Amino acid sequence: MTGRSLTDHDVDLEAYALGLLDPEEAVVVAQHLEACALCRNELHRIEETLGWLGTAVRPVEPSPTLRNRVLVEADPGDRRRWRLAWAWGGLAAAALLLLGVLLLAVTRLERRLDEFASQQERIAAVLARADWSTVVQGEGAGFPPEVGRIYVDRGGRDGLLVLGGLERPEAGRVYQVWLLRADGSRVDAGVFLPDRAGSALLLIEAPDDWTRYRGMGITVEPGPQGSTEPTGQRVAGCSWDWSAWGRS
Amino acid sequence: MKGETTGPSDLELVARLRSRDRAALEALYDRYARRVYSLALSIVRDQQAAEDITQELFIHLWQFPHLYEPERGAFAPWLLRSARNRAIDILRRRSRDYQVGVRFDTMSALAQDDPDDLVLRADVAAGLRRALAELDSGLREVLELAYFSGLTQREIAERLGLPLGTVKTRVRTALRRLAEALAGDRES
Numbered sequence: 001m002t003g004r005s006l007t008d009h010d011v012d013l014e015a016y017a018l019g020l021l022d023p024e025e026a027v028v029v030a031q032h033l034e035a036c037a038l039c040r041n042e043l044h045r046i047e048e049t050l051g052w053l054g055t056a057v058r059p060v061e062p063s064p065t066l067r068n069r070v071l072v073e074a075d076p077g078d079r080r081r082w083r084l085a086w087a088w089g090g091l092a093a094a095a096l097l098l099l100g101v102l103l104l105a106v107t108r109l110e111r112r113l114d115e116f117a118s119q120q121e122r123i124a125a126v127l128a129r130a131d132w133s134t135v136v137q138g139e140g141a142g143f144p145p146e147v148g149r150i151y152v153d154r155g156g157r158d159g160l161l162v163l164g165g166l167e168r169p170e171a172g173r174v175y176q177v178w179l180l181r182a183d184g185s186r187v188d189a190g191v192f193l194p195d196r197a198g199s200a201l202l203l204i205e206a207p208d209d210w211t212r213y214r215g216m217g218i219t220v221e222p223g224p225q226g227s228t229e230p231t232g233q234r235v236a237g238c239s240w241d242w243s244a245w246g247r248s
Numbered sequence: 249m250k251g252e253t254t255g256p257s258d259l260e261l262v263a264r265l266r267s268r269d270r271a272a273l274e275a276l277y278d279r280y281a282r283r284v285y286s287l288a289l290s291i292v293r294d295q296q297a298a299e300d301i302t303q304e305l306f307i308h309l310w311q312f313p314h315l316y317e318p319e320r321g322a323f324a325p326w327l328l329r330s331a332r333n334r335a336i337d338i339l340r341r342r343s344r345d346y347q348v349g350v351r352f353d354t355m356s357a358l359a360q361d362d363p364d365d366l367v368l369r370a371d372v373a374a375g376l377r378r379a380l381a382e383l384d385s386g387l388r389e390v391l392e393l394a395y396f397s398g399l400t401q402r403e404i405a406e407r408l409g410l411p412l413g414t415v416k417t418r419v420r421t422a423l424r425r426l427a428e429a430l431a432g433d434r435e436s
Binding site: 069070131 | 286310336399404424
């Protein structure tokens with residue numbers, strides 16, 4: 001507890017778990033949870049109650065074909081789509097890849113438009129779902145040792161960067177976030193500029209599940225769109241190790 | 249009815265998922281798919297979207313069974329909370345046409361021959377329904393909007409014409425009563 005009463009936190013925790021808070025309120029709760037084991041335990045209790053509430057709906061049978069669809073997609077070994085692409089040969093795979101890139105581009109554009117309309121709600125929702133977070137460390141000259149945290153829902157692709165103490169980059173340049181895959185490749189996760197106070201809230205929609213990544217870095221890149229791969233100095237970042245949760 | 253399962257426990261099945269045992273996925277699907285689908289459908293009100301959510305959730309469970317951490321609670325509520333999160337996310341992204349008027353079902357879901365209630369710890373589920381039924385209409389209305397609609401607290405307050413503080417208090421009070429009922433059932 002950091003100077004606020006338990007009663008205050010209980011109010012926030014219920015709404016936080018339901019994803020009902022405004023983003024500013026949700027960030028305050030998330031930051032508090034990092035330091036307060038008591039509230040984390042209370043949050044787990046509330047989350048379990050919310051889970052049981054899911055049993056209090058009228059039962060409806062899904063389509064009989066759904067079971068087969070799930071089991072086919074869960075075929076052991078490589079994923080089904082990769083097996084299909086392999087079977088169809090190089091040409092078909094290339095065509096699929098092109099189609100996939102186009103679809104991804106369209107989907108991301110649509111999502112960004114949607115995000116613009118509902119960003120506030122999404123920030124609160126991402127924080128409510130986040131089940132893991134870690135410190136983002138300052139690495140550039142003049143940066144504080146800790147510049148914020150990244151909050152991640154390991155069961156999904158959404159995350160939230162909460163940053164502070166950032167200097168505004170020189171004119172024409174932006175900060176760019178990169179997600180690091182296990183093979184060392186980097187994936188663009190968006191660009192941003194901090195506000196006058198040096199703070200930034202950035203929703204991240206990872207192309208793949210968070211379990212595919214092992215870290216995050218921030219570089220300074222040419223604005224306004226950033227770069228296709230890192231070209232500037234890395235100024236902040238963090239890494240993590242999912243192996244503790246890895247498949248046997 | 250104490251909800252004893254007639255087969256391996258959820259924990260055992262999740263452990264077998266980590267060993268890439270497809271039969272374990274089949275067993276978990278058979279136990280919980282209807283629950284997951286029903287909850288998703290009650291939120292998105294779209295059969296195809298609800299099936300997509302169900303499919304994605306079980307595939308994700310298959311690919312990343314380690315995301316369920318037993319020390320944070322039982323498997324069933326974890327899975328159902330994940331289903332709600334996905335459904336609310338889709339609802340919010342899809343449109344502003346929030347689902348209003350969805351109600352918790354406190355009556356029909358506890359048939360004695362309902363096979364998945366046997367594995368859903370029917371005592372806990374029944375206790376929760378009793379507690380829901382005992383909530384006064386004001387508390388329950390706010391809780392239903394908070395759970396199913398995707399509305400924020402401020403939007404709920406505007407929709408119901410209530411002060412924001414009243415909505416916050418009702419959400420808190422309703423969930424506390426349900427949590428106390430669950431805790432009581434566990435102790436009894």
